[in-house]
Every structure is written in C-alpha cells, then in structure tokens.
Amino acid sequence: MNKKFTKIYYDPYLFFSIFLLCVFGLFCLYSASNADASIAVKQSIYVFLGFIIMIVTSQADPDLFRRTALFFIISAVLLLGITFLFGPEINGAQRWVRMGSFSFQSSELLKLALPIFLANFLFDKKLPIQPKETIIALIIIILSFFLVARQPDLGTGLIVALSGLFVLFLSGLSWSFIGGAFALLIISSPLIWNSLLKPFQQQRIATLFNPESDPFGAGWNITQSKIAIGSGGIFGKGFGEGSQTQLNFLPETKTDFIFSVIGEEFGFIGVLLLMSIYFFILMRCLYLALSARDRFCRLVIGGITLTFASNLIINLSMVVGLLPVVGMPLPFISRGGSSLISLFFAFGIITSMGTHKKFLPQ
Amino acid sequence: MIFEERQVEKNNFSSRAIFLFSVIGISFLAVLLQVFALQVSSYSNYELAALNNKNYSVPIQSLRGEILDRKGQAIVRNDPTFDLITYPDLINNPKSFLELIRPVIYLSEIDEANYVKKFQEKAFVNKELVLKKNLTVEEIARFNVRSFALQNAFIAKRYRRISDYPKIFSHVLGYTSRSDNQYDLSMDIPRSHWVDAELIYANGLIQGKTGVEETYDKHLSGKHGKRIYETNARGRLVKAIGYYPPKKGLDLNTNLDIQAQMSAAEALGNRKGAVVAIDLQSGGINVLYSAPSYSINKLSNGMSVKEFQTLIADSNKPFFNRASQGRYPPASTIKPAIGMFGLTNKLITWNDEVDDPGFFTLPENGRIFRGWKEGGHRNVDLKKAILVSSNTYFFKLAYQSDMEDLALYLSSFGFGGKVCGDCFDEDGVFLPTPEWKFSNLSIPWFTGDTVNIGVGQGYLVATPLQLANYISIIANKGKGMMPSIVKAEQSISKIDNPRDIPFPNPDWRKMHDALTGVIESDYGTARSIKNLKNFQVAGKSGTAELVSLDSKEAYLEIRDTELLRDHSIIVAFGPMPYPRYAVSVVIENGESGGAVAGPVAIEVLKSLLNE
Numbered sequence: 001m002n003k004k005f006t007k008i009y010y011d012p013y014l015f016f017s018i019f020l021l022c023v024f025g026l027f028c029l030y031s032a033s034n035a036d037a038s039i040a041v042k043q044s045i046y047v048f049l050g051f052i053i054m055i056v057t058s059q060a061d062p063d064l065f066r067r068t069a070l071f072f073i074i075s076a077v078l079l080l081g082i083t084f085l086f087g088p089e090i091n092g093a094q095r096w097v098r099m100g101s102f103s104f105q106s107s108e109l110l111k112l113a114l115p116i117f118l119a120n121f122l123f124d125k126k127l128p129i130q131p132k133e134t135i136i137a138l139i140i141i142i143l144s145f146f147l148v149a150r151q152p153d154l155g156t157g158l159i160v161a162l163s164g165l166f167v168l169f170l171s172g173l174s175w176s177f178i179g180g181a182f183a184l185l186i187i188s189s190p191l192i193w194n195s196l197l198k199p200f201q202q203q204r205i206a207t208l209f210n211p212e213s214d215p216f217g218a219g220w221n222i223t224q225s226k227i228a229i230g231s232g233g234i235f236g237k238g239f240g241e242g243s244q245t246q247l248n249f250l251p252e253t254k255t256d257f258i259f260s261v262i263g264e265e266f267g268f269i270g271v272l273l274l275m276s277i278y279f280f281i282l283m284r285c286l287y288l289a290l291s292a293r294d295r296f297c298r299l300v301i302g303g304i305t306l307t308f309a310s311n312l313i314i315n316l317s318m319v320v321g322l323l324p325v326v327g328m329p330l331p332f333i334s335r336g337g338s339s340l341i342s343l344f345f346a347f348g349i350i351t352s353m354g355t356h357k358k359f360l361p362q
Numbered sequence: 363m364i365f366e367e368r369q370v371e372k373n374n375f376s377s378r379a380i381f382l383f384s385v386i387g388i389s390f391l392a393v394l395l396q397v398f399a400l401q402v403s404s405y406s407n408y409e410l411a412a413l414n415n416k417n418y419s420v421p422i423q424s425l426r427g428e429i430l431d432r433k434g435q436a437i438v439r440n441d442p443t444f445d446l447i448t449y450p451d452l453i454n455n456p457k458s459f460l461e462l463i464r465p466v467i468y469l470s471e472i473d474e475a476n477y478v479k480k481f482q483e484k485a486f487v488n489k490e491l492v493l494k495k496n497l498t499v500e501e502i503a504r505f506n507v508r509s510f511a512l513q514n515a516f517i518a519k520r521y522r523r524i525s526d527y528p529k530i531f532s533h534v535l536g537y538t539s540r541s542d543n544q545y546d547l548s549m550d551i552p553r554s555h556w557v558d559a560e561l562i563y564a565n566g567l568i569q570g571k572t573g574v575e576e577t578y579d580k581h582l583s584g585k586h587g588k589r590i591y592e593t594n595a596r597g598r599l600v601k602a603i604g605y606y607p608p609k610k611g612l613d614l615n616t617n618l619d620i621q622a623q624m625s626a627a628e629a630l631g632n633r634k635g636a637v638v639a640i641d642l643q644s645g646g647i648n649v650l651y652s653a654p655s656y657s658i659n660k661l662s663n664g665m666s667v668k669e670f671q672t673l674i675a676d677s678n679k680p681f682f683n684r685a686s687q688g689r690y691p692p693a694s695t696i697k698p699a700i701g702m703f704g705l706t707n708k709l710i711t712w713n714d715e716v717d718d719p720g721f722f723t724l725p726e727n728g729r730i731f732r733g734w735k736e737g738g739h740r741n742v743d744l745k746k747a748i749l750v751s752s753n754t755y756f757f758k759l760a761y762q763s764d765m766e767d768l769a770l771y772l773s774s775f776g777f778g779g780k781v782c783g784d785c786f787d788e789d790g791v792f793l794p795t796p797e798w799k800f801s802n803l804s805i806p807w808f809t810g811d812t813v814n815i816g817v818g819q820g821y822l823v824a825t826p827l828q829l830a831n832y833i834s835i836i837a838n839k840g841k842g843m844m845p846s847i848v849k850a851e852q853s854i855s856k857i858d859n860p861r862d863i864p865f866p867n868p869d870w871r872k873m874h875d876a877l878t879g880v881i882e883s884d885y886g887t888a889r890s891i892k893n894l895k896n897f898q899v900a901g902k903s904g905t906a907e908l909v910s911l912d913s914k915e916a917y918l919e920i921r922d923t924e925l926l927r928d929h930s931i932i933v934a935f936g937p938m939p940y941p942r943y944a945v946s947v948v949i950e951n952g953e954s955g956g957a958v959a960g961p962v963a964i965e966v967l968k969s970l971l972n973e
Contacts, residue, residue: 127370127371127374166382169378169382170375170378170379170382171375172371172374172375172378224415226400226408227408227411227412227415228412229397229400229401229408230400230401230404230405230407230408230409230411230412231405231408231409231411231412231413232401233401233402233405233409234401234402234405243412243413243415243416243592244412244415244416247415247416247592247593247594247595247600248594248595248596249412249415249416249594249595263397263400263401267401268397268398268401268402271394271397271401272394275390275393275394278390279387279390282383282386283383286379286380286383289375289379290376290379295371295372295375298375298379299375302375302379302382306382306383306386309383309386310386313386313389313390313393316393317389317392317393317396320393320396320397320400321396322392322393322396
C-alpha cells in the first residue's frame with residue numbers, strides 16, 4: 001500500500017517531448033504576435049496549468065475512466081447544450097462556454113468522452129463486432145457529430161466523429177461493413193456537397209484546387225501561407241525576421257497558421273525538427289497502446305492518439321495547401337487555453353492508461 | 363466483470379493500430395513532401411513573392427541633361443525653385459493645417475481646394491505632398507522663422523527647365539512638358555507606384571515634345587532612381603530599405619552658336635523668315651532660326667490657355683518652323699546648280715555666250731519668259747550670267763535640259779529630301795518631275811515648266827535648311843555631308859555620307875570666283891553688302907516670286923498687299939577663298955534678295971567668325 005502511494009505515474013518520453021513542443025511553441029507565439037510578450041506569457045501560464053492537469057490525470061487508475069465513462073459523456077453533451085442555450089455568438093458560431101473569465105470550447109470535452117465511452121462499450125465484445133453493437137456505436141457517433149457540427153463547427157465535428165470511428169475500427173469492426181460504408185459514402189458524396197455543406201464551406205474546398213482564382217478573397221490565406229512557408233527556404237529567415245509574419249501578410253498567425261510562421265522563420269530544418277517531435281510522440285503512444293495492460297486501455301490510447309494525429313495532420317495539410325481551410329489549431333503550439341488544457345488532459349489519460357500496469361499477484 | 367483478453371484479440375488490435383498509424387505516417391510524409399516542394403524546389407518563386415508582398419519601390423525622378431552650345435555654354439538648363447512640401451501623415455486635419463499656414467504662404471482658393479483633394483487621396487500612404495510651388499524669398503523667410511511650429515511641412519528644391527534665350531532657340535530646341543504617361547515601364551517598378559514618385563521637377567515627369575528636346579529625349583532624360591520601402595499588409599510604409607540614386611541625363615553638346623543665333627534673330631528683327639548656318643568642316647548646324655517665335659520657358663513650365671490660344675490663332679504662325687518646314691522657291695539661288703548641270707552635261711562651256719534681250723521666247727509657242735532687267739544684259743557667258751543673274755541665260759539652258767536628268771542632279775544637292783540628320787519633323791519637300799506633276803496635278807509636264815526651274819521658280823521649292831545644305835556642298839567643292847544639330851560624338855544622325863558631286867577642280871575655282879563676284883565685284887547683284895564686312899564672301903541672292911507676272915507694272919500693282927510681295931533669299935559662304943561657314947537666309951515678303959537678306963547673312967557670318 002505504502003509503495004503504491006509513493007509511485008508517481010508519468011511517462012518521461014511523452015513528458016519531455018511535450019515540454020519541448022510547448023517551449024518551441026511559446027517562442028513561435030512570441031514571434032507571431034509581433035514580439036508582444038503578454039500573449040506568450042499568458043500562454044505559458046496555460047502550459048504550466050496543463051502540465052499539472054496532465055500529471056494529476058495520470059495518477060488516476062484507468063478503471064476510474066471506465067466507470068465514469070457514461071457520466072463523462074453525459075456531462076460533455078450537457079455542456080454542448082449549455083453552449084447552445086447561453087453561449088455567446090462569435091463570428092456566426094456558438095462554440096464557447098464561459099466560466100468566469102475562462103472560456104472553454106465545449107466540443108473539446110466530447111472529443112475525449114466519446115472514445116472513452118465507446119471503448120468501454122466495445123472492449124469486452126467478441127470479435128468481430130456484431131451488427132447490433134456496430135449500429136449502436138454508429139448512432140452515438142453520428143449524434144455526437146451533429147451536436148458539434150451544427151454549432152456550426154464542421155472541422156471539430158469531423159474530428160469528434162473520427163475519434164469514435166477510430167475506436168470502433170480498433171475494436172474489430174468487420175471489414176465487409178467498412179467496405180459497404182465506403183461505397184455508400186462515395187455514392188452519397190454529391191448529396192453531402194449539395195445539401196450538407198454550406199456555401200462558404202464549398203468555397204473553401206473550391207479554392208484549395210485553385211487558390212489563384214480568388215487571390216484576395218478565400219484564396220488569400222492559402223496563398224499567403226504558401227508564400228510564407230516557401231520563402232522560408234531551408235534555413236528560414238530567422239526568429240522574428242519573417243516578413244510575411246511580421247508585416248501581417250499572413251493571417252491567423254497565432255492560431256491556425258502558426259505552422260507557416262515556423263516554416264517562414266525556421267525553414268525546412270525547423271519544420272523537420274517540429275515534425276520529428278510530433279512523430280516521436282505518436283510512436284511513443286503507439287508503443288504505450290500496444291503494451292497497455294488491457295483492451296480498454298489500448299482502445300482509449302489508440303482512439304485519443306489517432307484523434308490527436310488527425311487534428312495535427314488536418315492543420316498541417318491545410319496550412320501547406322493540401323486540404324481546404326478548416327479552423328483547426330496546431331496542437332501544443334497554437335494560442336488558445338481550452339484546446340491546450342484538453343490536450344494535456346488527453347495526454348494525462350494516455351499516460352494513465354499506458355503506465356498503470358496490471359496488479360500482478362505476488 | 364473482468365474481460366479476459368485473448369491473444370487473437372490483442373493481435374487484431376495490433377494489426378489495426380499499426381495500419382492506422384501507417385496511414386498517419388504516410389500523411390506526415392505527404393505534408394513533409396509538400397513543405398519540401400514549397401521551401402526547396404520552388405523556393406525562389408516564393409522568395410520573390412514574399413519580396414513583392416512587402417517591398418514597395420518608389421521612383422525618384424532624374425534630372426534632365428542640359429543643352430549646350432558649341433562653346434559649352436548652356437542654352438537650356440535646370441533652374442531650381444523652392445516649393446513648400448508637406449508630410450500628409452503628420453497632418454490630422456488638412457483644413458486646420460491650411461489655417462495655420464495661411465499667414466505664412468499666400469494660397470489661392472484653388473490652391474487650397476486642390477491640396478485638400480489630393481490630401482484625401484494620398485494621406486493613406488505617408489508620402490510627400492506639394493502645397494505650393496515656386497515660393498518667393500519673403501515666403502521662404504517667413505516659413506523658416508515659423509518652421510519649428512510647422513514640423514509637418516518643409517521647403518525643398520524643385521527644378522524648372524529654363525532657357526536664358528527663350529525665344530531664340532524655340533524651334534530648334536523645342537520644349538518639354540508633362541509626359542503623356544506619368545510612368546516609365548522600362549524600370550522595374552509597377553505602374554501604380556508612379557503616383558508616389560519623388561519628383562524633382564515642379565511639373566512632374568517631363569519629356570521633350572518638339573525639337574532637340576524630343577529627338578534627343580533618351581540622351582537627355584537620364585535614368586530614374588528608386589527608393590525601396592518595406593510595407594505591411596495594409597500598405598503602410600514601415601521603413602526604407604534600399605536606395606538607388608537617379609542618374610542625371612547627359613548634357614547635350616550641340617553645334618549651335620548662341621552669339622550667331624542671337625545675331626540672326628537681331629538682324630531679322632520682327633520680319634518673318636528663317637536663317638540656317640552650317641559649319642563647312644563638320645557639317646554642324648550653327649544657326650537654325652525661325653521668326654516669329656514663342657517662349658519655350660512659358661511652354662515648358664505652364665502657359666495660360668488664353669496665351670496658348672493666341673499663339674495658335676496667330677496668322678503669322680509662330681509655331682511653324684520656317685527653317686526646316688517652310689517651302690520657298692529658291693529663285694536665282696538655284697542658278698549655280700543649273701550652270702553646273704549644263705557644264706557637266708556639256709550643254710554649255712564657260713565661254714559660250716548668249717544674247718540676253720531681257721526675255722526668253724519659248725520656240726514651241728512663243729511664250730515670253732521675262733528677266734528682271736528691262737532690256738537685258740546683252741552678251742552673257744556663264745560667269746556673267748551668275749554675276750548679273752541673267753534669267754535669259756538660264757531659261758535657255760533649262761530649255762536645253764532633260765527634266766528627269768536635271769531633277770536627279772538637283773537631288774544630289776539635297777533637294778527633294780531630308781538633309782538634316784537629327785532635326786525634328788523636317789520637311790523633305792519634293793522634286794518636280796514630269797511624273798510628280800502628273801500624279802499630283804494630273805497635268806502633263808510642259809517645256810515651259812523646265813524653263814521656269816532654270817531660275818528656281820515654278821514647281822521648284824526648298825526649305826532654308828535645304829538651301830543651306832546646298833550652298834555648303836558648293837562651298838565645299840562638292841563634298842557631301844549630313845548637317846547635324848548635335849555634335850558628331852553624340853549625334854543620332856546616321857553617317858551614311860551622301861555621295862560627292864563630281865565636278866572638275868578648275869570649274870570649282872571658276873564657280874567660286876563667279877559667286878564671290880556676286881558680292882565683291884562691281885556688277886554683282888549683291889554688291890550692296892560688299893562693304894558690310896572686311897572679309898570676302900561668295901553667294902547668290904534671289905527674289906522669289908509668289909505671283910507669276912509678265913511685267914514690272916503688274917508687280918507694282920500687287921505690291922500693296924504685303925503678303926504677296928516677293929521673298930528675299932540669299933545663300934552665302936565665307937570667308938573666301940577658304941570658306942568656313944555657309945548660310946542661307948529667307949525673308950518672307952522682303953523683296954530684293956541681295957539688299958534685304960544679304961545683311962542678315964553677313965551679320966551671321968561675322969558672328970560665326972567672331973568679327
């Protein structure tokens with residue numbers, strides 16, 4: 001008993017690589033805010049808070065998350081409801097919930113609650129997953145997607161849906177079902193384009209393929225981002241020396257397009273370094289998932305990590321012009337308290353699941 | 363409930379997890395490849411795009427070269443004036459600023475309205491804005507006293523294009539004014555940036571519009587410089603990051619002679635006409651003057667519309683360059699060329715004599731062609747015919763000539779074509795040939811037409827420039843050249859030397875002798891100017907008839923109308939026997955050639971020879 005209390009659960013690899021990311025991110029944020037230190041200082045407070053949250057979360061036994069999975073998802077849905085009823089409208093969307101001076105993007109919680117809930121629902125089912133369970137899981141996923149997507153926040157809605165789908169896939173969804181679903185998706189894609197996507201969302205996809213068609217409108221962001229990254233070259237223009245960033249040609253430098261700042265000021269070398277850290281984190285999480293103590297932990301680590309990875313890839317692809325512009329921050333680097341806190345919370349859960357070993361009979 | 367995980371389930375998870383992570387890994391690779399494509403493969407494109415985003419280059423106007431006379435004295439120069447210039451970005455309210463400046467600088471209501479309008483258009487970019495041009499000494503002093511309170515304005519030098527001889531060189535040098543395009547696309551500066559150009563001329567970007575200013579615009583205009591500013595996304599200038607100084611245009615060394623041009627203008631006075639003088643050694647044009655004239659200073663630096671309209675409407679046509687575009691019958695000045703044609707084609711010899719009864723009768727139809735002297739000159743050979751200007755002699759000679767051959771011969775003296783290498787808008791006129799007459803007038807050529815050509819009348823016309831070129835060739839004993847305003851090393855005239863005129867040297871000596879006799883002998887038609895100088899001059903005078911009349915009485919009748927009076931013409935060269943300059947003078951409605959145009963030619967020659 002005594003021994004158990006003194007043990008602190010943490011993963012040194014994840015801890016230090018995330019620490020490295022955050023420090024790097026703070027420097028980038030400082031540069032992206034035209035050397036206005038207050039933004040970086042505020043962000044560093046969130047980073048500090050985040051580490052505490054991550055360590056505290058790591059100490060909880062995985063079983064705690066399993067037992068509270070239902071409660072967790074219900075709270076997340078309630079929070080979305082509160083946002084819908086009372087949240088302020090910012091840029092035509094209700095995404096935030098205010099708690100005192102702290103505002104929180106309510107969908108962040110569902111991104112974690114959904115995979116944990118589905119992992120709990122599916123971990124003890126026999127392989128392959130039966131149609132009944134598959135349908136139930138899909139209904140939950142689709143409901144979650146619409147809850148977020150109608151804010152409207154299509155990007156996060158897709159991420160939430162992905163987080164559930166990853167768990168469903170990892171828990172042994174039958175291949176025939178996957179094949180059928182894909183076929184359905186392709187057949188119904190014109191319908192999705194015409195009836196589900198709003199005109200501005202269609203516009204974003206259109207400009208991706210031809211950003212020059214509208215250089216000062218929807219294409220501006222992509223064009224300027226590509227110029228920023230491209231003009232960084234191999235070694236970059238130097239810290240605080242990026243003309244695209246410092247002279248405000250680049251939009252949203254502190255949030256969605258902060259990767260372009262890195263590309264411009266630190267060049268290909270900087271990009272390579274950053275992506276190596278991310279890649280290392282992902283590999284470490286894969287290792288933790290494979291060596292986790294049970295199937296529930298594996299599913300949760302796998303689901304959350306892949307969600308994190310999708311988030312990352314979407315941001316990177318968007319910024320370099322491979323995907324249409326969707327509001328998606330760069331994890332651990334972009335400005336924003338709630339996404340940072342929920343990231344640390346997520347990695348706290350991963351650490352908890354990855355480091356708590358099965359109690360071995362002595 | 364504890365779920366016992368079996369190995370098969372664990373393997374299933376592992377393979378699926380590794381599959382998804384591989385997809386993530388491939389996506390990573392795709393992003394990395396795209397970044398590589400942007401940063402390494404297309405680096406130079408994006409580097410340029412980033413520079414184009416932030417760099418804003420502003421052109422700096424270059425100073426135009428000066429135009430110098432043959433002794434290096436400036437004819438046209440850049441005259442600095444002082445202008446009041448403001449910094450719009452330091453002025454919040456232009457109207458209250460004007461309140462502040464009003465006691466210091468006189469401003470008309472139009473000045474103020476213009477300023478406010480421009481201010482609203484340009485205040486966004488923090489650039490200079492001129493408030494008032496050409497400040498007086500008092501205004502400058504008043505401003506300097508109060509300058510501490512007017513930090514948003516300053517006084518700076520701006521130039522105007524000025525000639526100290528504004529009305530004398532108008533036609534040959536021409537004028538400058540605001541260029542049609544207020545931009546220069548030969549520079550690597552976008553067109554839209556030219557509104558922000560740093561100007562040094564009070565009237566903006568200027569270009570030559572006529573004369574040498576136009577012909578040599580490229581030499582004179584120099585190269586604009588530029589200042590490169592860094593701008594942010596909103597277009598605000600952040601800092602200056604590059605400066606390329608403008609290159610001043612080349613000073614142009616012309617063959618013009620200020621003193622000689624002035625003496626030509628003085629001698630012509632307020633008569634209409636033209637004077638052209640050519641340096642026989644270089645072919646340089648020393649004088650090219652046309653009267654009446656206008657002020658290039660006013661035209662270059664802003665002339666009131668009313669004043670301009672008056673000039674345009676003036677029946678004396680001050681803008682018309684009589685020297686290079688005026689068409690005048692050469693009259694008797696053509697006789698030396700006709701004589702040379704006769705000698706060359708063996709139609710006459712120096713010794714052949716002709717009886718001059720005062721007229722020539724055309725054998726075909728008995729038409730009478732009169733000489734200028736009642737009763738004639740009796741027995742005349744070629745020398746005497748030139749000296750006394752016998753019409754009958756040359757009527758007869760022309761009568762014997764083939765017009766095609768004669769026209770070809772005249773063309774070798776430059777008639778019927780442009781003779782100047784770098785004159786602005788020169789008129790080459792035409793050569794009268796049977797073919798020309800038929801295609802222009804639809805009338806066949808008559809022998810009588812050729813007879814008239816013999817005394818430089820009828821269809822033969824030439825510009826004073828062509829006459830000067832013609833007499834230069836005779837003075838140089840047949841050596842062809844191409845007259846040029848600008849000295850050879852800078853001249854744009856193509857040096858395809860016109861062919862020389864073959865004529866035996868003894869004949870040249872006799873011809874010069876005869877032409878010297880026109881002025882220096884007691885029989886010469888221009889002997890009245892003999893004593894105006896103390897060097898010998900050769901030449902030939904002429905009286906160009908504007909109306910074809912049969913008798914002196916008839917002329918005395920029309921003489922009352924000044925515009926129908928004969929033009930007086932002289933071509934001359936000197937000093938003899940080794941001539942250095944040739945000159946042609948035409949005075950419209952001046953009558954008797956030698957006595958009227960002669961003194962002008964002598965004044966110009968004296969001035970060129972520093973006598």
